[in-house]
Amino acid sequence: MSLHLRPGQALKLWHDSVLDLxxxxxxxxxxxxxxxxxxxYLELPPHTVRGVAQxxxxxxxxxxxxxxxxxxxELVARRRDPADKRNVLIQRTVKGALFVEKLGDFxxxxxxxxxx
Amino acid sequence: MSLHLRPGQALKLWHDSVLDLxxxxxxxxxxxxxxxxxxxYLELPPHTVRGVAQxxxxxxxxxxxxxxxxxxxELVARRRDPADKRNVLIQRTVKGALFVEKLGDFxxxxxxxxxx
DNA sequence: CTCGATTGTTACGCAACCGATATAGAGCAC
DNA sequence: GTGCTCTATATCGGTTGCGTAACAATCGAG
Numbered sequence: 001m002s003l004h005l006r007p008g009q010a011l012k013l014w015h016d017s018v019l020d021l022x023x024x025x026x027x028x029x030x031x032x033x034x035x036x037x038x039x040x041y042l043e044l045p046p047h048t049v050r051g052v053a054q055x056x057x058x059x060x061x062x063x064x065x066x067x068x069x070x071x072x073x074e075l076v077a078r079r080r081d082p083a084d085k086r087n088v089l090i091q092r093t094v095k096g097a098l099f100v101e102k103l104g105d106f107x108x109x110x111x112x113x114x115x116x
Numbered sequence: 117m118s119l120h121l122r123p124g125q126a127l128k129l130w131h132d133s134v135l136d137l138x139x140x141x142x143x144x145x146x147x148x149x150x151x152x153x154x155x156x157y158l159e160l161p162p163h164t165v166r167g168v169a170q171x172x173x174x175x176x177x178x179x180x181x182x183x184x185x186x187x188x189x190e191l192v193a194r195r196r197d198p199a200d201k202r203n204v205l206i207q208r209t210v211k212g213a214l215f216v217e218k219l220g221d222f223x224x225x226x227x228x229x230x231x232x
Numbered sequence: 233c234t235c236g237a238t239t240g241t242t243a244c245g246c247a248a249c250c251g252a253t254a255t256a257g258a259g260c261a262c
Numbered sequence: 263g264t265g266c267t268c269t270a271t272a273t274c275g276g277t278t279g280c281g282t283a284a285c286a287a288t289c290g291a292g
Contacts, residue, residue: 003129003227009119010223011216014133015154022151022172028250029147030279035138038131049240056138064241065279086239086288100127107126111119144280146249165270180271181249202258202269 009114016110021103032056033066040076040090041100047090048081075099125230132226137219143189148172149182156192156206157216163206164197191215 005013021029029037035056040047049063056063067090070076075096081087121129137145145153151172156163165183169176183206186192191212197203 003121003125003230005119005224005227007217007220007224010227011154011158011220013119014219014223015151015158017130018147018151018154019172022148022174025147028278031134031141031145031147031150032138032279034147035131035134038127038134042127042131050238056135058138059281060240061242061282062280069278084239084289088240101123103130104123104127107130108121108123111121111126114119144248148249166268175251176270177252177272178250185248200259200269204270 013107013110013114016113017103017107020106020110024102024106030066032058032062033070036063036066037070037075037096037100038103041092041096045089045091046081046087048087049090050087052090070096129223129226129230132229133219133223136222136226140218140222146182148174148178149186152179152182153186153191153212153216154219157208157212161205161207162197164203165206166203168206186212 036052049060053060053063074093077091077093079089079091081089165176165179169179190209193207193209195205195207197205
């Protein structure tokens with residue numbers, strides 16, 4: 001089953017949800033950082049710096065810096081890969097899970113409030 | 117008619133759309149800037165600095181600076197309100213309209229691609 | 233064991249953003 | 263006109279992000 005959405009609905013949904021995010025936002029998140037966060041929480045582990053960089057089509061230092069920020073906020077955590085110690089595994093945190101969950105709630109609620 | 121969305125669907129939709137945005141993004145947009153952009157293009161004019169600041173719950177200098185950036189990218193334009201010259205009216209541009217339209221397309225397409 | 237390849241991080245110079253405060257211009261009441 | 267209010271912008275110091283390039287640690291083939 002595919003979900004049918006008209007452009008006007010889609011844009012309003014995006015607008016409303018982003019507005020909720022901005023209101024929640026104590027953090028000053030970047031679109032890139034948000035993208036990394038969602039990738040880590042929605043796609044299957046393991047997540048490495050290189051892997052995420054490829055997925056977003058950005059350079060590795062961008063990911064490293066974003067992980068610094070997200071780590072400071074305790075939204076993700078870093079761990080060395082014991083199998084290949086060159087790798088860094090990006091891991092989920094309780095705080096990050098709650099944050100992402102809240103994002104989902106925003107969108108679900110805003111979708112329900114959409115006019116026909 | 118309200119639109120029903122499960123949390124998992126909503127989050128995936130957000131993730132996919134944001135990913136598209138990051139890929140498109142030559143600009144390094146902030147969540148706040150994105151929020152301003154969508155507000156200007158989705159809500160009824162006129163838009164003033166003060167009005168948008170209230171809507172986003174941020175201070176006016178934040179809006180002024182964001183308009184500097186968005187203006188540099190030609191995504192919005194500024195104009196003095198002839199009726200009350202204290203006001204600045206935030207106006208849409210062709211480039212901005214195309215950008216927002218593309219955002220809508222991203223989301224519509226991603227919604228269609230959602231698994232059941 | 234050695235050497236090249238791979239991974240993530242750091243360093244550097246630069247630009248943008250932030251919050252807070254101060255300022256300039258315009259309206260409005262009287 | 264005189265004050266007072268309102269709007270947006272300018273300015274300040276500090277923080278953060280970016281791209282490029284160099285770097286240390288690790289792996290793996292030979």
